[in-house]
Amino acid sequence: MPSAPHPYLFLALMLAVGLVFCLGMLGLARLWAVWVSPPKPGLTKGAAYECGLAPQGDVGIRFQSQYYLYAIIFLVFDVETVFLLPFAVSFTGLAPGAFVAIMVFLLLLVEGLVWAWGKGLLRWR
Amino acid sequence: MDEGLRSELSRQGIFATTIQDLYNWGCRNSIWPLNFGLACCAIEMIAASMARFDIARFGAEVFRPSPRQADLMIVAGTVTKKMAPQVVRLYNQMPEPKYVIAMGACAISGGPFKRGYNVLKGIDRYVPVDVHIPGCPPCPEALLHGLIALQKEIASQKLTGPSRARAFQEEAPGEFPVPEYGPYDLVPAKNTDLWRPKPIIRDE
Amino acid sequence: METLEQIKSRLEAAIPGLGLEIQCNGAVPGQASLVVPPARAIEAARFLRDDPRLALDYCSNVSGVDWLDRVVEEHARVTRVIDGRERVFDECRERRVPGYLEAVYHLYSMRLKHGPVILRQRTVNRVDQARVTSLTPVWRSAEFQEREAYDLFGIVFEGHPDLRRILMWDEFRDYPMRKDYVEPDDYEYEPTPHDDLKEKARRHYPIEADA
Numbered sequence: 031m032p033s034a035p036h037p038y039l040f041l042a043l044m045l046a047v048g049l050v051f052c053l054g055m056l057g058l059a060r061l062w063a064v065w066v067s068p069p070k071p072g073l074t075k076g077a078a079y080e081c082g083l084a085p086q087g088d089v090g091i092r093f094q095s096q097y098y099l100y101a102i103i104f105l106v107f108d109v110e111t112v113f114l115l116p117f118a119v120s121f122t123g124l125a126p127g128a129f130v131a132i133m134v135f136l137l138l139l140v141e142g143l144v145w146a147w148g149k150g151l152l153r154w155r
Numbered sequence: 156m157d158e159g160l161r162s163e164l165s166r167q168g169i170f171a172t173t174i175q176d177l178y179n180w181g182c183r184n185s186i187w188p189l190n191f192g193l194a195c196c197a198i199e200m201i202a203a204s205m206a207r208f209d210i211a212r213f214g215a216e217v218f219r220p221s222p223r224q225a226d227l228m229i230v231a232g233t234v235t236k237k238m239a240p241q242v243v244r245l246y247n248q249m250p251e252p253k254y255v256i257a258m259g260a261c262a263i264s265g266g267p268f269k270r271g272y273n274v275l276k277g278i279d280r281y282v283p284v285d286v287h288i289p290g291c292p293p294c295p296e297a298l299l300h301g302l303i304a305l306q307k308e309i310a311s312q313k314l315t316g317p318s319r320a321r322a323f324q325e326e327a328p329g330e331f332p333v334p335e336y337g338p339y340d341l342v343p344a345k346n347t348d349l350w351r352p353k354p355i356i357r358d359e
Numbered sequence: 360m361e362t363l364e365q366i367k368s369r370l371e372a373a374i375p376g377l378g379l380e381i382q383c384n385g386a387v388p389g390q391a392s393l394v395v396p397p398a399r400a401i402e403a404a405r406f407l408r409d410d411p412r413l414a415l416d417y418c419s420n421v422s423g424v425d426w427l428d429r430v431v432e433e434h435a436r437v438t439r440v441i442d443g444r445e446r447v448f449d450e451c452r453e454r455r456v457p458g459y460l461e462a463v464y465h466l467y468s469m470r471l472k473h474g475p476v477i478l479r480q481r482t483v484n485r486v487d488q489a490r491v492t493s494l495t496p497v498w499r500s501a502e503f504q505e506r507e508a509y510d511l512f513g514i515v516f517e518g519h520p521d522l523r524r525i526l527m528w529d530e531f532r533d534y535p536m537r538k539d540y541v542e543p544d545d546y547e548y549e550p551t552p553h554d555d556l557k558e559k560a561r562r563h564y565p566i567e568a569d570a
Binding site (some may be wrong): 269270276340342 | 383526527528529530531533534540542543545547549
């Protein structure tokens, strides 16, 4: 009786096939570019895309750190929505323990928001 | 491969093709237009992309917001002289192979604003246009017709040889000079390498 | 709403020495307008906006008008003594009026639902003193339209917060809506040239007979 294949073998096989498929496609595209389609680089073509306007300044500028703070606060509320939606749907049939748990979770998030608010992070300068 | 052999093979259940046909088939059925409109023609373009006319039937429903991913530029509407450099720059930023449809009377020749001070008299003064669609504005069916005409053109393009398509010619320019704002008009007012209208014989 | 004459007399009573003028309009709508001197236009505008009986709180439209130099014929009856007899002559005198630019404001009242009252400001000439006073501080809605009038007519609005070109590009050096504007000559043949186009066609596409 042949021994059963290792359970991770299929996973490894899928990884290999996936890699070969992706790299193969990229390689074909590269071959096509070399073989048929001549590259036509140019100053305008390579320039930064600014909706057709002439690019001004460098592309690699630093964003304000405030931008990231906003992003993080947004993420917090995003996650909150993920939990709040099922919570709202099954609200009537919830056990008291679950209710308290989600309230504690909400409290934590609101606490964080109040803290951010107090620090003045919500004011865009 | 000659036509007789191919039809004989297909009768036997064997599909034979050339790389050129395969390439053109893929190319013409996935023309992704650049997502921009300049005037009222853009409304018709939007209508063409919506359910009633459904440009997706021709594989051109993926309007790309970036020129890096677009194959087709539908110049839909009046090109003002202030907008012309931007349009040319967008064309330049598109990767090869790229096609241009001039949609509507304004994009072709300036249309009703031809004698105005601020309207470019046709986008083909700066970029090569593959299909002109007359109308003011052309109805969505006309745009679809223009798209089909472009597909036919793509289907017959050659990958090699002296008459190969512009995208495959090493020496053919991939980008065209962007006009600049001058004190009275765009400088230059037209790309003379590109825009050579036939001499007109006036008869009176 | 009050008539323009009433508005004029009240304005002049409120702002002494203003020097208003009523410009009649001979066209079909017959909307007469109030010509205010640019130097004190902002006071007059404030009065029109804040006066409780007028309350013209909405400036719907700012337009420019270009008046070229023109010759006005004035007919007058003159009595002259010729050969000892008095005779009446019709005399026609020609007077040259130098050109100027105008900024025209159409004012309405949103609160009292009346209007329009039309306000005009005139520049001294069309060349170096094409200046009027910006009414943007009074009516915020005038901002872009005054920029447009500056762009297309070359009327300089003094006191405007941001007087730049709005439609044409910044490098443009002409005022295309002026009557003496000459467009760049990139004429193209049209299938049915007529009038001045025919003349242009003759110049651009000569046939042997003309050349």
